[in-house]
Amino acid sequence: MNQMLNIIATEFFKSRKSKVIWITFIAFTLLPIMGGFFMFVLKNPAVAEKWGLLGAKAQLAGSADWPSYFGLLAQGIAIGGLLVFGFITSWIFGREYTDRTVKDLLALPFPRIYIPIAKFITTFIWSLLLAVWVIGVGFFVGGIIGLPQWSSTVWEHGLFVLVVTSVLTIILSTPVALFACYGRGYLAPIGFVIMTMILSQIVATVGYGSYFPWAIPALFSNVSGEGNLLKATSVIIIFVTSLIGLISTLSYWRFADHNG
Amino acid sequence: MRDMIYTHNLTKSYQDFQAVDHVSLRVKKGEIYGFLGLNGAGKTTTIRMLLGMIQSTSGSCFINGQRVSAGNYHTWKQVGYMVETPYSYPELTVRENLELTCRLHRVQANSAVGRVIEQLKLTKYEHRKAKHLSMGNAQRLGIARALLHEPQVLLLDEPTNGLDPAGIVEIRELLQELASTKGTTIFISSHILGEISKIATKIGIIHNGSLIQELRKEELEKQRIVKLLINTRNIKESLKILSNKGYAVSENEIGLLEIQSNEAVTYPEELARILVRADHPPTMLYVDEEDLESYFLRIIGRKGGRVL
Numbered sequence: 001m002n003q004m005l006n007i008i009a010t011e012f013f014k015s016r017k018s019k020v021i022w023i024t025f026i027a028f029t030l031l032p033i034m035g036g037f038f039m040f041v042l043k044n045p046a047v048a049e050k051w052g053l054l055g056a057k058a059q060l061a062g063s064a065d066w067p068s069y070f071g072l073l074a075q076g077i078a079i080g081g082l083l084v085f086g087f088i089t090s091w092i093f094g095r096e097y098t099d100r101t102v103k104d105l106l107a108l109p110f111p112r113i114y115i116p117i118a119k120f121i122t123t124f125i126w127s128l129l130l131a132v133w134v135i136g137v138g139f140f141v142g143g144i145i146g147l148p149q150w151s152s153t154v155w156e157h158g159l160f161v162l163v164v165t166s167v168l169t170i171i172l173s174t175p176v177a178l179f180a181c182y183g184r185g186y187l188a189p190i191g192f193v194i195m196t197m198i199l200s201q202i203v204a205t206v207g208y209g210s211y212f213p214w215a216i217p218a219l220f221s222n223v224s225g226e227g228n229l230l231k232a233t234s235v236i237i238i239f240v241t242s243l244i245g246l247i248s249t250l251s252y253w254r255f256a257d258h259n260g
Numbered sequence: 261m262r263d264m265i266y267t268h269n270l271t272k273s274y275q276d277f278q279a280v281d282h283v284s285l286r287v288k289k290g291e292i293y294g295f296l297g298l299n300g301a302g303k304t305t306t307i308r309m310l311l312g313m314i315q316s317t318s319g320s321c322f323i324n325g326q327r328v329s330a331g332n333y334h335t336w337k338q339v340g341y342m343v344e345t346p347y348s349y350p351e352l353t354v355r356e357n358l359e360l361t362c363r364l365h366r367v368q369a370n371s372a373v374g375r376v377i378e379q380l381k382l383t384k385y386e387h388r389k390a391k392h393l394s395m396g397n398a399q400r401l402g403i404a405r406a407l408l409h410e411p412q413v414l415l416l417d418e419p420t421n422g423l424d425p426a427g428i429v430e431i432r433e434l435l436q437e438l439a440s441t442k443g444t445t446i447f448i449s450s451h452i453l454g455e456i457s458k459i460a461t462k463i464g465i466i467h468n469g470s471l472i473q474e475l476r477k478e479e480l481e482k483q484r485i486v487k488l489l490i491n492t493r494n495i496k497e498s499l500k501i502l503s504n505k506g507y508a509v510s511e512n513e514i515g516l517l518e519i520q521s522n523e524a525v526t527y528p529e530e531l532a533r534i535l536v537r538a539d540h541p542p543t544m545l546y547v548d549e550e551d552l553e554s555y556f557l558r559i560i561g562r563k564g565g566r567v568l
Contacts (some may be wrong), residue, residue: 003366006366007364007366008362009362009363010300010360010363010364013356013360014352014360017351017352017356018351019351042499099347099349099350100345100347101347101348103313103344104361105364105493106311106312106313106406107311107312107313107333107335107336107339107341108333108336108365109333109334109336109337109365109366110333111331111333112330112333190315207399208338248519254330254331255330257313257315258308258314259308259313259314
């Protein structure tokens with residue numbers, strides 16, 4: 001246990017010292033800010049027009065209130081999170097190949113799979129912290145704008161949807177790690193993430209989104225406008241996908257030939 | 261003395277390519293084993309198999325009596341290694357990189373980091389980020405990482421790459437000291453033959469994946485060809501004169517007389533005297549000792565096919 005904590009500490013140290021994690025924090029912070037901006041414009045179209053924030057021909061739809069804002073944030077996390085959480089995973093696993101430091105992690109006095117396990121834990125914690133940060137900033141921005149319809153029911157439900165969407169999106173990052181290891185760097189996993197984003201749009205459009213793992217968080221976030229849909233089969237599909245990513249990455253570390 | 265490193269018929273094949281072919285070698289405690297070979301000869305693949313990074317197709321290897329496998333992680337407690345060019349985390353300083361390795365090996369960082377920084381003369385650079393290190397200092401950092409936990413066995417792949425001449429001497433002396441005072445077993449792969457000849461107590465030559473020769477340093481000295489080269493104004497006549505005196509002399513490809521007999525090499529002045537008396541004084545008399553490089557090329561050329 002102490003050994004595992006040691007390894008996790010080294011992973012956090014490496015991440016903390018790198019600019020990449022902080023850049024993802026800054027990039028993802030744009031989500032609540034842009035959402036808040038959109039809400040502000042919806043709430044005050046005349047002011048926005050006067051300030052030049054709104055084009056003369058702009059046509060805005062939707063309502064400026066807390067439920068809409070929570071919905072917007074959840075959809076942003078479900079879709080943008082695929083990219084951002086996937087990027088964090090790509091970086092934490094792929095950097096060892098790009099920096100060519102992986103060979104120093106292969107013959108150490110503890111089971112070899114401890115390293116990818118520690119990396120998964122680190123990825124999960126960083127991603128969760130990022131989600132908490134985005135949700136926190138969202139609450140702050142919504143408060144500043146003074147959105148209406150604030151009630152304990154509304155924020156509890158909003159928070160529930162945001163947290164579940166975040167967790168579902170984060171745990172879908174495990175296959176990205178396999179692509180980072182097998183592809184020995186960032187390119188393959190980033191390509192995989194982009195491909196899953198495109199496919200999830202297509203599959204959701206033809207009506208099978210609840211069976212395609214990477215479309216499920218978006219459906220739950222009410223991207224289709226049909227409510228927060230989450231079938232039991234969808235949950236199982238997500239967990240099985242995550243488990244496959246996890247086990248295959250650990251197996252790769254344990255059994256593959258490490259030539260690079 | 262027991263074998264600290266032992267391989268038996270170690271083989272690695274990739275489809276139709278035999279990277280390492282039935283390599284069997286033994287390295288005893290405190291020995292410095294020089295593993296010589298051209299680029300692509302199979303040196304790094306052998307080291308990776310010794311470290312369990314790649315699985316052998318057949319055969320086995322043992323370190324300190326323990327069979328090497330990816331699952332047998334206890335072996336690595338006593339093994340320090342550096343495979344190919346060492347790389348460190350670029351955004352971390354020299355000290356931070358070393359502290360990170362300490363954590364992974366569960367070694368007290370304070371004393372160990374200070375010790376290796378001093379040993380590898382990295383004091384000036386300890387707070388410099390790894391991405392700003394010169395190639396030589398990056399190499400020193402790689403070696404420092406391998407030494408942090410004071411391993412009994414060191415596996416070093418081309419450790420003097422990128423070092424300046426003074427650095428090469430320092431590392432050589434450090435490794436020799438570790439072997440002699442602490443009994444550290446050191447396995448060094450290299451294609452820099454001169455360096456290996458200065459440091460190794462035993463040498464293995466690998467070519468096209470096969471270990472074609474394994475010999476002790478003293479044996480190497482005996483097997484190297486030493487010959488006397490002579491030039492005169494009249495080579496044909498001089499050859500006749502020396503042959504008549506019983507010397508096995510021949511004319512080599514560049515028109516010099518060549519004699520490999522022990523007597524001629526030990527007493528070249530005797531041949532000079534014979535030639536002077538016969539009115540064919542030598543214009544050049546040179547004892548040519550085969551260096552390790554020539555020896556190596558001769559060995560792989562003979563046993564491994566044409567190389568040059």
